[in-house]
Amino acid sequence: MFLPMLKSTAATSLALFASGVHSAPPQTRAALSCSTSSFTNVVTLPGVTVTIQSAVTKSGTYQEAGNLGFPQQIDLLPSLCVVTVKVTNTSDVPTKPQSSYRFGMFLPTAANWNKKIMTVGSASFAGGINWPDMAEPVHYGFATLSTDNGHSSNGSDLSWVTPARLYDWGYRAVHGSVVVGKLLTAHYYGKEPTYSYYSGCSTGGRQGLREIQNDANAFDGALIGAPAWDTVHLMPWISKMAYNRLSNTDGTLGTDQLNLLVDTILAQCDSKDNVTDNVISRPEQCNFDISQIVCSDPTRCLSQAQAQTAMTTWADYTVNGRLASHGFTIGSEDQWPVYFGDTNTLTGFDFSYERLWINNDTSYRWQDYTDQAVLDSEAVNPGQATANRFDISAYRTRGPGKKGGKIMMYHGLADGLIPPKASLQFYNQTMAATGSTLDDMRSWFRFFEVPGMQHCFFTPARFNAPWYFAGSGQATQLRLLPYLGIRPARGDGWSVPNHLNNSSYDALAALVQWVENDKPVDQVIATAFNADFSVNRTRPICPYPQVATHRSGNINDASSWKCV
Numbered sequence: 001m002f003l004p005m006l007k008s009t010a011a012t013s014l015a016l017f018a019s020g021v022h023s024a025p026p027q028t029r030a031a032l033s034c035s036t037s038s039f040t041n042v043v044t045l046p047g048v049t050v051t052i053q054s055a056v057t058k059s060g061t062y063q064e065a066g067n068l069g070f071p072q073q074i075d076l077l078p079s080l081c082v083v084t085v086k087v088t089n090t091s092d093v094p095t096k097p098q099s100s101y102r103f104g105m106f107l108p109t110a111a112n113w114n115k116k117i118m119t120v121g122s123a124s125f126a127g128g129i130n131w132p133d134m135a136e137p138v139h140y141g142f143a144t145l146s147t148d149n150g151h152s153s154n155g156s157d158l159s160w161v162t163p164a165r166l167y168d169w170g171y172r173a174v175h176g177s178v179v180v181g182k183l184l185t186a187h188y189y190g191k192e193p194t195y196s197y198y199s200g201c202s203t204g205g206r207q208g209l210r211e212i213q214n215d216a217n218a219f220d221g222a223l224i225g226a227p228a229w230d231t232v233h234l235m236p237w238i239s240k241m242a243y244n245r246l247s248n249t250d251g252t253l254g255t256d257q258l259n260l261l262v263d264t265i266l267a268q269c270d271s272k273d274n275v276t277d278n279v280i281s282r283p284e285q286c287n288f289d290i291s292q293i294v295c296s297d298p299t300r301c302l303s304q305a306q307a308q309t310a311m312t313t314w315a316d317y318t319v320n321g322r323l324a325s326h327g328f329t330i331g332s333e334d335q336w337p338v339y340f341g342d343t344n345t346l347t348g349f350d351f352s353y354e355r356l357w358i359n360n361d362t363s364y365r366w367q368d369y370t371d372q373a374v375l376d377s378e379a380v381n382p383g384q385a386t387a388n389r390f391d392i393s394a395y396r397t398r399g400p401g402k403k404g405g406k407i408m409m410y411h412g413l414a415d416g417l418i419p420p421k422a423s424l425q426f427y428n429q430t431m432a433a434t435g436s437t438l439d440d441m442r443s444w445f446r447f448f449e450v451p452g453m454q455h456c457f458f459t460p461a462r463f464n465a466p467w468y469f470a471g472s473g474q475a476t477q478l479r480l481l482p483y484l485g486i487r488p489a490r491g492d493g494w495s496v497p498n499h500l501n502n503s504s505y506d507a508l509a510a511l512v513q514w515v516e517n518d519k520p521v522d523q524v525i526a527t528a529f530n531a532d533f534s535v536n537r538t539r540p541i542c543p544y545p546q547v548a549t550h551r552s553g554n555i556n557d558a559s560s561w562k563c564v
């Protein structure tokens with residue numbers, strides 16, 4: 001059993017806090033110094049080891065050696081204390097193997113601390129503390145944490161699997177990190193955090209939803225991007241696409257065919273919202289007919305087999321007449337090469353899941369894939385990672401004296417890695433399971449579709465859709481990765497360039513306004529930047545079922561649009 005024991009006088013209130021009670025602590029004191037003795041002398045949590053890694057000064061850097069998941073150096077940090085925490089938890093033994101993971105914290109100086117805590121999600125199958133994405137919220141003043149998920153690996157590596165690590169990746173590492181992270185934050189500052197937030201995209205989105213389903217008191221607000229919530233169906237769908245590709249090599253879509261496909265789709269679908277702007281805003285209204293570009297001349301057409309590849313990638317994947325996974329949306333083709341371009345069938349995403357996580361059989365080959373994989377995957381539900389406990393009424397309504405939790409979820413319609421319809425499916429199923437109407441949902445859970453945005457960030461160059469709104473991990477991409485072909489000259493590393501901490505442009509700042517000041521998020525203005533960070537275009541993203549509708553004026557200016 002895991003029992004926090006505190007030598008400090010605030011023990012009672014901290015124990016209450018662990019179960020999510022936001023009562024004021026009986027007494028507060030000055031923050032501790034960024035030194036190991038601050039933790040070892042005062043707090044004793046069984047199975048918890050706290051290590052001070054670094055005291056970063058303003059505009060300083062941090063990089064963790066040996067981090068396979070998130071190796072990047074982060075610069076332009078505010079003054080903060082870098083802490084890592086190793087946790088082992090035996091509560092589940094003997095029904096499940098012992099839990100063991102690390103998490104990291106950025107603790108801003110007391111003067112810069114906004115009195116709140118923020119948990120940041122991971123990506124893909126990565127094992128490692130997500131320091132880069134933790135660097136975004138710390139600029140707002142959050143004490144920020146992220147877990148390594150209990151293993152060490154890059155994002156496309158699934159070979160670390162053991163039953164213990166699966167459960168840790170599935171949900172245990174996030175949950176325990178939030179519980180212990182809140183205790184340590186209160187301990188460090190001598191004051192309990194006032195609010196707890198979450199931000200994550202893709203696997204990070206799944207982790208946030210899974211924790212909300214696990215513990216209604218973990219967060220007060222969550223920013224959830226393109227969640228990989230449906231692990232048991234998403235993974236076989238990825239394998240099925242690879243199977244289609246490998247068993248139909250005549251159907252391989254090369255760069256030329258993909259370009260032809262995207263250009264033809266853009267020409268036919270762009271104006272379905274009555275605005276010709278290179279953004280496919282209403283993909284569901286475009287009854288794209290691929291036969292117009294099927295012929296035997298490969299310089300201007302797709303072959304029948306290539307057309308078949310595209311059609312099976314758009315189509316829902318059904319098994320025994322039941323939906324396994326939604327297919328991809330028209331307009332997502334630019335990102336298909338991420339899966340299609342993987343020629344190695346034994347690493348990455350293709351079949352590692354069936355081979356290592358479901359069948360546990362290293363002789364498994366792509367030829368062994370059948371639809372049975374979906375049923376097997378449902379039966380195994382590795383690590384209980386799938387976030388399908390849709391009745392989160394307890395998060396919505398948290399009892400007397402506590403505000404209900406809020407969720408802002410978003411998904412790019414040009415996402416070629418996780419079908420955007422999976423998010424709508426999640427929204428629909430949560431609506432049904434909580435017995436809510438759409439109006440009820442809008443009071444606590446809003447879903448924003450982002451036309452032209454790919455997976456979590458970016459847009460195809462020929463779309464140039466506004467995709468930047470300080471979504472989870474977006475600032476990291478602006479700052480760390482080549483953007484529009486160049487390494488950016490600047491990028492503050494957080495919020496929205498030119499509009500720092502402005503809730504009109506910044507989804508996280510908007511969520512904070514919703515949670516703390518009951519100001520619902522009616523829209524967020526997304527921005528497309530030029531390489532020099534001048535603004536190219538802006539446009540609102542809208543809470544479902546509303547869509548951005550052009551009223552009058554410059555189509556590249558958000559003020560010409562309304563959510564309708």
Ligand SMILES: *[C@@H]1O[C@H](CO)[C@@H](O)[C@H](O)[C@H]1NC(C)=O
Nearest residue numbers: 114139140141500501502509
């Ligand atoms: C961000 O804006 C909020 C609301 O206006 C304010 O309370 C907070 O201090 C600001 N934070 C920073 C870091 O500017």
Ligand SMILES: *[C@@H]1O[C@H](CO)[C@@H](O)[C@H](O)[C@H]1NC(C)=O
Nearest residue numbers: 153154155156157159347348
């Ligand atoms: C990820 O790690 C695996 C296992 O070590 C390795 O085979 C693979 O090449 C790595 N992938 C990348 C993109 O680094």
Ligand SMILES: *[C@@H]1O[C@H](CO)[C@@H](O)[C@H](O)[C@H]1NC(C)=O
Nearest residue numbers: 161162163166356357360361
């Ligand atoms: C796979 O099988 C081996 C040998 O039986 C076992 O030790 C291991 O725990 C299994 N792995 C998983 C993920 O179940």
Ligand SMILES: *[C@@H]1O[C@H](CO)[C@@H](O)[C@H](O)[C@H]1NC(C)=O
Nearest residue numbers: 002089091092175176179180
């Ligand atoms: C330890 O694990 C149990 C069971 O999964 C969980 O309820 C508890 O919150 C965990 N505690 C910590 C501090 O991680």
Ligand SMILES: *[C@@H]1O[C@H](CO)[C@@H](O)[C@H](O)[C@H]1NC(C)=O
Nearest residue numbers: 272273274275282285549550
């Ligand atoms: C586009 O314009 C036509 C003609 O005015 C109108 O019937 C249609 O509803 C409009 N479509 C959208 C999505 O606004």
Ligand SMILES: *[C@@H]1O[C@H](CO)[C@@H](O)[C@H](O)[C@H]1NC(C)=O
Nearest residue numbers: 326421422423424425426428
């Ligand atoms: C979600 O529900 C709406 C309204 O019932 C429906 O139109 C839509 O098709 C559903 N979408 C998914 C992906 O379940």
Ligand SMILES: *[C@@H]1O[C@H](CO)[C@@H](O)[C@H](O)[C@H]1NC(C)=O
Nearest residue numbers: 499500501502503504505525
């Ligand atoms: C945020 O941006 C809006 C729209 O441009 C502007 O009206 C408002 O003054 C800004 N808020 C702050 C606090 O700067």
Ligand SMILES: *[C@@H]1O[C@H](CO)[C@@H](O)[C@H](O)[C@H]1NC(C)=O
Nearest residue numbers: 461464530534535536537556
């Ligand atoms: C916006 O980007 C497009 C494509 O890169 C470019 O052609 C256009 O000039 C830019 N517009 C502005 C106002 O910067």
